[in-house]
Amino acid sequence: MSGQDATGKSFGSYQDVSLSGTQYDDANGNGTRDAGEGGVAGRTITLDPGTPGDSSDDLTTTTGSDGSYSFSGLKPGLQYTIGTDRPAHWVCTDPAASCDHVLTPQSGDGDVQNLDFGGYVGAQVTIRETLDPTTDPGRFDLSVDGNVQLAGAGDGDAAQTTVVPGSHTVSQSPASSTDGSDYDAQLECRADGGTGAVVPSAGGQLTLAPGDDVVCTFTTVRRASISGTSFEDLNANGARDTGEPGLAGRTVYIDADGSGNLSPGDPTTTTDSSGAWSFTGLAPGSYTVRSVEPDASWHCSNGRGAREREGIRLLPGRRALRHAVQRRERERHAQFRRGRRRGAHHHARPGHAG
Structure with a gap:
């Protein structure tokens, strides 16, 4: 109208954002991409736009030949969760914990990069205790690489862990209540969940490949x-x-x-x-x-x-x-x-x- 000022007629605008990263093979399992650790192609990356209970609006993409992925044209201000698929025996090391990237990008952030996923296809090791006689009261601590997986194991007890492929050591030691000098022990490791071929394990040393499923049995006999x-x-x-x-x-x-x-x-x-x-x-x-x-x-x-x-x-x-x-x-x-x-x-x- 004549003689009046029109105010409050503002215009707001924002810039789309992009989220990108790489899926890589963390061969040494240290949670960091080191020289020589290549990208992993063909992995499915999923983006949730702030609605974790509703998968219908999720976006997915597949990593390229170099392991890279990206989501573009995203609205800022939303809490996005980015995750990766997890094949059998695959262990996520980067990011740790939930293996998800959770972030709320703002307008002007442009392309948020380095949202990487690292992991490795692990080897599964099961350590099992067998006592002879089976009623023997002796108890033993079962360890992988010096780390106790099961303390005080008796006949038939077992522990399972997933490790980085490579050289590892399995061992047993008498629990505090057991005199180890009363016993002799023999170790046998077998592939394919314990039903396959014998895996060399002299001195408790064994070499594992990605996807291996090895069962190592200590047969402990009282003298x-x-x-x-x-x-x-x-x-x-x-x-x-x-x-x-x-x-x-x-x-x-x-x-x-x-x-x-x-x-x-x-x-x-x-x-x-x-x-x-x-x-x-x-x-x-x-x-x-x-x-x-x-x-x-x-x-x-x-x-x-x-x-x-x-x-x-x-x-x-x-x-x-x-x-x-x-x-x-x-x-x-x-x-x-x-x-x-x-x-x-x-x-x-x-x-x-x-």
Whole structure:
């Protein structure tokens, strides 16, 4: 109207913004794009325009041959969330945590760049504990690269982790309540979730490729022991009767080479003042235990007429008890000359005297 001023007729405008970045192979898993780490083509990038509960307005694009992507012509002032697809065994390292970029660009920001995604196709490692016997109370800590994945593992327990492809170490160590010197352990690693070929793992070292699924099993066996007594069988009846004394200072040995005689390298022990002897820390298996007689006048007098040897089969964690029963002959007989006496070789159940 004539004589009046028209005010408040403002014009607002804004500039579109663009969001761009690169999907790259973070080969060393450090969350940073290093020299030589190339882009990953063909990955799907999704942009949500501030409506996380509604996927109908999401935008998608595919990374180019160099791993790059971009969204252009976007309205500023909205909170955008950009994410990437996650194939099997793929581990996101950049950005960490949720692996999403969340930002609210403003007019004039132009092309917001370096919204990158880094990650690698990992290798899966499962560490499993197997105890023999299965009821053994021993407990072990299972580790990958020195990092404990499962503490206090018992029989059948397992832990799983995903690692960067390359060289890794798997190990076990006794938990605080377990004496590791009581056990022997063997490690076997297999591909394809534990059903495939054996994976070399000497010393716990193994090399993993992207997408590997390896199961490493520690089979831990409690060592066994053999113990017994050497005594003088005064009445030569093959059993220890009241008043029959122990024989101190006698040499008892495991005939490791099966020679029938004490040889270099055969484990030995000496009976104590009561005639007792023992071998501890033995792997499960069969053993022949013999005693060395002072002279040819001494003979073994157990119920089977055996000489100074016994065949003993040890199971994991079991203790075999044996008595070396001896009698002294006052007369020497040619057929029992030292080194030529013969006797029975038998097996006994662990934990039972023969």
